Amino acid sequence: MNEIRWPEGYVPGFTDNFCSNEVIVAGLTASDVWPLLSVPSAWSTYYGNSANVRFYDQAGPELADGVRFYFETFGFPVESQCTEFVPPTNGQPGRVAWHGWAGEGDTRLDVHHAWLVENLDGGRVRILTQETQNGRPAQELARTVPNPMINGHQDWLDGLVDAARKATS
Template structure:
């Protein structure tokens, strides 16, 4: 199966926290999931842990490589920049990823993340949605030590929500 492409400094195992969640579901396609994922304004409609998304520089409504945007999640005001956005196509997964940050550089409150997604069609009219995130900084260390890990649970809610929203849009 396809895998996330990690930028230098954000490889899992070398950061303070790592979360990986995946679903494979029948009856949906990457094309049906993709618009819900790359349109941040949709996120709060199916994922309760996301709020107040907005773009900078008159960009949007869909993410594109290089776009700066903002949203709130896990109690953090997240500034972000999309650094990968490739729509799914025949035989190729959709890929979207962003670097997100909160807090002042060098402060104890600073959090840096790389959040990446793969959306790919599989045999048998199934879709695979993989989301992985690495995090750096003291807040990431605290998240890692919390049980249950809020990132694992939160990202599972995001996956469950996007699947439900896609099914609802399809009329299932």
């Protein structure tokens, strides 16, 4: 199976926090899921921890390489820049990732959040989301049990799957 591509400074194991969530479900395709993931304004329709999306420089509504956007999640106002955007095609997974940041000094949080959406045999789709984080807030999140990032991202995945099922039925 395919994996996330990590930029320097954000490789899991060398950051302050890391979370990984994945689902594999039958009856959906990458093309069913992609429109709900690639358009940040859709996130709040199926994921309660995303709000107030806006784009800069008249970009949007879909993400694209280099596009700057803003959203709020986990209580953080997150400035973001899309660093990878490859829609799924026959035989190739969809990939989307962004660098996000919030705060300054001791409250600074830097993240790399990446998604991979790929078709598998038997009419299944695999959705993988992983995030690495650096900064004092990331260190605190890593010590929190249960890890709110793991639980929050699972909610995001579950909501994404439910929304894709509703959109295709």
